[in-house]
Amino acid sequence: MLVCVGLSHKQAPIGVREQVAIPKGELPDRLARLRATTGVREAILLSTCNRLEIFAEVSDRAVASDLLEQLGPAAAAHARVRFSDDALLHLLRVAASLESMVVGEAQILGQLKTAAALSESLGTMGPTLSKAFARAVGAARRVRTETAIGRGAVSLSGVAVQMARKVLGALTGKSVLLVGAGEMAQLAAREIKGDGARNIWVANRSAQHAEELAAEIGGTPIGMSELPVFLERADVVVCSTSAPEPLLTRENVSRILPQRRHRPLFIIDLAVPRNVEPEVNELESVYVYDVDDLERTASQNLAQREGELQSAEAIVLEEHARHLAEMRERSAGSVLPRLRSHAGAIADAEVEKTLAALSLDEKQAKSVRAMAQAIVNKLMHHPTACLRKDSSEALAQAAARLFGLQEATRDTAPTQPVRHADVIQLRNLG
Secondary structure (H helix, E strand, O other): OEEEEEEEOOOOOHHHHHHHOOOHHHHHHHHHHHHHOOOEEEEEEEEOOOEEEEEEEEOOOOHHHHHHHHOOHHHOOOOEEEEHHHHHHHHHHHHOOOOOOOOOOOHHHHHHHHHHHHHHHHOOOOHHHHHHHHHHHHHHHHHHHHOOOOOOOOOHHHHHHHHHHHHHOOOOOOEEEEEOOOHHHHHHHHHHHHOOOOEEEEEOOOHHHHHHHHHHHOOEEEOHHHHHHHHHHOOEEEEOOOOOOOOEOHHHHHHHHHHHOOOOEEEEEOOOOOOEOHHHHHOOOEEEEEOOOOHHHHHHHHHOOHHHHHHHHHHHHHHHHHHHHHHHHHHHHHHHHHHHHHHHHHHHHHHHHHHHHOOOOHHHHHHHHHHHHHHHHHHHHHHHHHHHHHOOHHHHHHHHHHOOOOOOOOOOOOOOOEEHHHHOOHHHHO
């Protein structure tokens, strides 16, 4: 059974998401823990600034409560649990960026591929998740090539720069400080470079990465120890590091304000956990926006592409239906040969026992065998026709149980997502 357990910006504010965020270096250990959980056959862990979700192939619904516990206590009140068809549909929507804060952005597909590659390298991805992720990637590609959902959509970094333009006007002649040199910083840097900023300074824990990004955008690399000096001079600060604690606090930002002489300081915090203390926003002439603050602008962009969104939704639903149909065909197809073989074996055994007790010539014995085969064919005709016509997994499982084929069945779970309160009951329902 496929299950998805997790939360995103739609269910939890940034204050919760930063508590459950998993540093990149800890992902292998967390995946190993997931795979070691009783009932978990396969697992993939998707961790981004806006979501933390576990996609897993499990033995039964009760396992979802164990997965929920692994997200941590902060997630309990916000997490969603999706089973079977609904979990698959959610995966396709995530891949197609329909669940993203910036609908149509391209980053999420790359993040999904990275998560799948890590799981594959650690041996936690199996055939079920492999097929599901392949379908998700295919759906995402169709959405990007067959619709214009990505047209006008920008990355979260792009939304942040748009907001800076609204507050400060064009960035021409402005000085920008980038704190961090990862993917988010790179995207923001390219937007800023194209907007004519006068100075772009890049600070990063890795001096080499700071130098590389600065060279790409024509900026200047600086050391993290130099942040106070350049905070005094910057008009815009973009933070996107993986630091577990805030780099900019009310205390250290307040120290540089007298030197700025009330010149506005615009700070964009793209990190989860946050790089900037929320209290910094209380300081005079300082304006701080975190990822949740950017959602309003992202929603306005989406409203302009409503027609494309509907087309994208239709593609995702079509790919979802195709995947389910293929799964059903495989399920029914695996039962039919065994069902006929099982019935034929019983008939053959009974025929041989009967012939052993009678003195029949070859012609008579042949007639008995033909009669037995005819009975099998007639008895199997309707079940065979039903399985071929319906080809549902539930019907295939029922046939396997009814005829004692001892198939390793999978629970047919509800397709509606349930919240934490419902998950408490999962063990009793399994």
